[in-house]
Amino acid sequence: MYLHAPAVLVLLIHAAYADASLFGTTSESIARVATRAHRHAVKRSAGLARDLRLSFRGILATDSQPADVSNARVYCVNSPSSGLTGNGTNIAGGNSTTSISHSVSATSVATSSKGSATGSKTASASATATPSATASSPWKILESYHGSSFFLGWDFFTGSDPTNGIVNYIDQQTAQSANLIEINSAGNAVMRVETTPQVQNTRQSIRITTQKTYTGALLIMDSVHMPTGCGTWPAFWSNGPNWPAGGEIDIVEGVNDYTNNQATIHTNPGCSLASSSSSTLGISGTVVGGTNCAAAQTGNQGCGVRAAQTNSFGAAFNKNGGGVYAMQWDDSGIAIYFFPRNQIPSDIAANAPLPDNWGTPLAFWPAAGCNPFNFFNDHSAIFDTTLCGDWAGGVWSGTGVPGQDQSCAALTGASTCEAWVRNNGANFTEAYWEVKSVQIYQTS
Numbered sequence: 001m002y003l004h005a006p007a008v009l010v011l012l013i014h015a016a017y018a019d020a021s022l023f024g025t026t027s028e029s030i031a032r033v034a035t036r037a038h039r040h041a042v043k044r045s046a047g048l049a050r051d052l053r054l055s056f057r058g059i060l061a062t063d064s065q066p067a068d069v070s071n072a073r074v075y076c077v078n079s080p081s082s083g084l085t086g087n088g089t090n091i092a093g094g095n096s097t098t099s100i101s102h103s104v105s106a107t108s109v110a111t112s113s114k115g116s117a118t119g120s121k122t123a124s125a126s127a128t129a130t131p132s133a134t135a136s137s138p139w140k141i142l143e144s145y146h147g148s149s150f151f152l153g154w155d156f157f158t159g160s161d162p163t164n165g166i167v168n169y170i171d172q173q174t175a176q177s178a179n180l181i182e183i184n185s186a187g188n189a190v191m192r193v194e195t196t197p198q199v200q201n202t203r204q205s206i207r208i209t210t211q212k213t214y215t216g217a218l219l220i221m222d223s224v225h226m227p228t229g230c231g232t233w234p235a236f237w238s239n240g241p242n243w244p245a246g247g248e249i250d251i252v253e254g255v256n257d258y259t260n261n262q263a264t265i266h267t268n269p270g271c272s273l274a275s276s277s278s279s280t281l282g283i284s285g286t287v288v289g290g291t292n293c294a295a296a297q298t299g300n301q302g303c304g305v306r307a308a309q310t311n312s313f314g315a316a317f318n319k320n321g322g323g324v325y326a327m328q329w330d331d332s333g334i335a336i337y338f339f340p341r342n343q344i345p346s347d348i349a350a351n352a353p354l355p356d357n358w359g360t361p362l363a364f365w366p367a368a369g370c371n372p373f374n375f376f377n378d379h380s381a382i383f384d385t386t387l388c389g390d391w392a393g394g395v396w397s398g399t400g401v402p403g404q405d406q407s408c409a410a411l412t413g414a415s416t417c418e419a420w421v422r423n424n425g426a427n428f429t430e431a432y433w434e435v436k437s438v439q440i441y442q443t444s
């Protein structure tokens with residue numbers, strides 16, 4: 001099964017070179033784009049590379065704009081689709097016929113209350129400002145990962161890091177032996193990186209993908225700690241098959257000392273963010289990318305939204321005891337909510353979520369601009385922690401993003417991310433995920 005991944009990756013990197021011409025770039029920039037490939041995900045389940053993605057950053061950024069380095073790369077900028085979805089690499093087939101549950105009565109509640117013409121989450125939230133205390137949740141648990149059985153139902157990815165990080169993703173048994181995963185005394189799942197003082201090349205790390213897939217869902221992830229610090233690049237996201245045809249939803253992502261989360265979607269052509277205005281969208285975050293979410297049409301920058309909350313990512317998130325991220329994918333669109341530890345709605349704690357009562361989301365991509373069932377299907381949820389690589393390494397000298405007042409180059413005294421990571425294992429004791437639970441709900 002594992003043997004599929006390396007062969008597929010080689011194929012796709014070649015395809016990406018060829019398809020870079022789609023952007024009308026010069027040969028020099030094609031080479032730059034190709035060398036900046038920063039993320040492709042391989043799903044090994046059933047021997048299929050179902051959610052391969054190959055991502056690029058900085059296609060539109062030029063090397064002559066150092067002042068913009070941080071902002072140009074604050075969001076995950078993904079690759080041209082063609083390299084991955086070209087006919088030669090179309091491994092998993094197109095649209096799934098897997099049944100989706102977005103048309104049942106429970107979701108029509110959500111649609112009528114939120115699917116307004118303006119696509120505004122705020123408008124819809126205020127329309128339901130007087131929720132019934134006795135309302136029962138339309139969302140039923142499809143899968144729950146928590147406690148001693150947390151790691152059942154996830155595949156451990158063991159390919160080389162598609163995002164060029166200096167990590168060695170290890171299998172479950174190796175991870176257990178090396179004490180890089182455990183269920184701790186609090187009953188939480190821990191995923192660490194190797195803290196050996198010095199390494200020659202890579203540090204061991206963990207990347208896991210749910211075997212369960214879903215089309216339309218409420219995904220709720222409760223974490224008390226996430227990896228942080230110079231050199232780290234953690235993410236919690238989901239992919240569908242045939243990237244970007246199946247869509248990608250980046251729920252939690254950032255690098256180094258960042259304190260504000262960034263959520264991003266990447267899709268096939270035809271999906272856009274209905275507005276770049278936070279108030280029009282009814283979101284608390286700020287649109288930081290473009291409004292065309294199509295990977296192949298925009299140099300793959302995707303539609304990114306940066307959270308306003310300064311405890312939504314990294315050290316500040318950890319100091320506050322973490323919190324809950326929720327991703328709601330239904331007929332109204334795709335919304336992401338963040339609740340700091342002391343503001344988690346009681347309905348979430350009671351496993352009977354009522355998103356209509358949650359107020360303003362961090363990010364929202366309304367159905368009005370992007371049909372959530374045409375552009376997204378059959379997702380798996382994924383955790384990883386990479387080190388350096390295209391994003392964390394690329395902004396090593398950058399500042400100006402919340403949390404990063406000083407650059408990691410200045411903070412560490414190391415001229416490159418790689419030099420820092422390889423020689424300072426003791427500084428990676430905070431580079432761990434500690435997850436209470438991941439729950440996948442659907443209406444039924």
Ligand SMILES: *[C@@H]1O[C@H](CO)[C@@H](O)[C@H](O)[C@H]1NC(C)=O
Pocket residue numbers: 086087
């Ligand atoms: C891929 O195959 C489909 C039919 O299966 C065809 O319509 C399409 O043009 C092909 N695309 C490329 C790039 O060859």
Ligand SMILES: *[C@@H]1O[C@H](CO)[C@@H](O)[C@H](O)[C@H]1NC(C)=O
Pocket residue numbers: 094095245373374
């Ligand atoms: C995927 O399915 C949707 C409806 O379910 C359809 O509108 C869309 O054209 C399909 N896309 C592809 C690539 O077949």
Ligand SMILES: *[C@@H]1O[C@H](CO)[C@@H](O)[C@H](O)[C@H]1NC(C)=O
Pocket residue numbers: 229230411412426427
């Ligand atoms: C690295 O770890 C040392 C020892 O704990 C500490 O003094 C230093 O501040 C850390 N550096 C960074 C950049 O975190």
